[in-house]
Amino acid sequence: MDVRILAAFLDALTPPLCVLCRGPPGGLPWLCAGCLRRFDVARGAVCLRCGATLPLPAPLCGACPDWTTRFVAARAAAPHTGVARELVHALKFKGILAAARPLGHLVAAAARQLALPEGVVVCPVPLHWTKRRQRGFNQAAEIARVAAKELGLRLAPRLLRRARPGVGAVHRSASGRAREVRGAFRADPAVRGEAVLLVDDVMTTGATLGACARALARRGAKAVWAATATRSPSPR
Secondary structure: OOHHHHHHHHHOOOOOOOOOOOOOOOOOOOOOOHHHOOOOOOOOEEEOOOEEEEEOOOOOOOOOHHOOOOOOOEEEEEEEOOHHHHHHHHHHHHHHHHHHHHHHHHHHHHOOOOOOOOOEEEEOOOHHHHHHHHHHHOHHHHHHHHHHHOOOOOEOOOOOEEEOOOOOOOOHHHHHHHHHOOOEEEEOOHHOOEEEEEEEEEEEEHHHHHHHHHHHHOOOOEEEEEEEEEOOOEEE
């Protein structure tokens, strides 16, 4: 049985308990008030392009004048710490699909910080088919489905595909991550003329989102933005 169908069936049978502690809900969707109180939100000034937290208010961070990504701007709702990190791991590594609800809510909150045009479509960062078969789902697609519904935008999950599998980039440097995803994505010709909001669970260096944006731009996307639930400190 498809894992999403199974999750929907179990949701119908049981009350929507907190996905982390199994307590009664009361905060974000599928997150209780107690866990919500432990939640770290992004605070302070951010770079207007990549969304990185800045020590002092400024238009751009030090890296962005030379940043070669093809998306207009990116935002994340929370640092990749505490409860937000637990939610990402619950979805990605434990297969708790209900965690996509609060994460999708966070992505929607991040997207609202962007000056998105009318008619933008939501596209999740794709997994290679071998990785998706192994995991049973694409976590970015589950999050994007929730975010698109909350934002009232059209979900377009087939605009991108991953052409080759990754070999793991968690501990790679920023330059290593960039090499890992260079040319890894292909866009559908149907993206021509579309404004696209890319969605993923975590942004670290922006290499994956940038590779996706370049693939979309090559096929004629009008403009690309990015929103993620969390942001992790970028490795050097």
